[in-house]
Amino acid sequence: xxxxxxxxxxxxxxxxxxxxxxxxxxxxxxxxxxxxxxxxxxxxxxxxxxxxxxxxxxxxxxxxxxxxxxxxxxxxxxxxxxxxxx
Numbered sequence: 001x002x003x004x005x006x007x008x009x010x011x012x013x014x015x016x017x018x019x020x021x022x023x024x025x026x027x028x029x030x031x032x033x034x035x036x037x038x039x040x041x042x043x044x045x046x047x048x049x050x051x052x053x054x055x056x057x058x059x060x061x062x063x064x065x066x067x068x069x070x071x072x073x074x075x076x077x078x079x080x081x082x083x084x085x086x
Contacts, residue, residue, distance in 0.1 A: 004045065005079065005080075006072075006076050007045045007046070007047065007048050007049075008045030009045075009076050009079065010042070010045075010048075010049060010054075010072050011042050011045040011049075013068065013071065013072055014042060014043055014049075015043040017063060018043075021062070023061075025040060025043075028057065031060035032056040032057050032060035034056055034060075054068075
């Protein structure tokens with residue numbers, strides 16, 4: 001799996017958490033200080049999330065960053081494994 005695919009998984013997971021909380025990107029910006037355009041790019045898989053940004057987003061979403069990354073890593077490995085089996 002390449003970085004683009006990993007970014008897509010992380011972005012989708014962030015978008016999912018934001019949706020579960022009922023937050024708009026603007027609300028997440030207000031809570032985290034991360035610019036809306038950056039949130040949009042990360043959620044779209046167009047940009048990697050720097051550690052400080054990811055920590056701020058996780059805090060604003062009320063999730064442990066370690067737990068978030070562990071879940072994302074498991075999903076990334078699952079996708080990579082499925083692709084290797086093709």
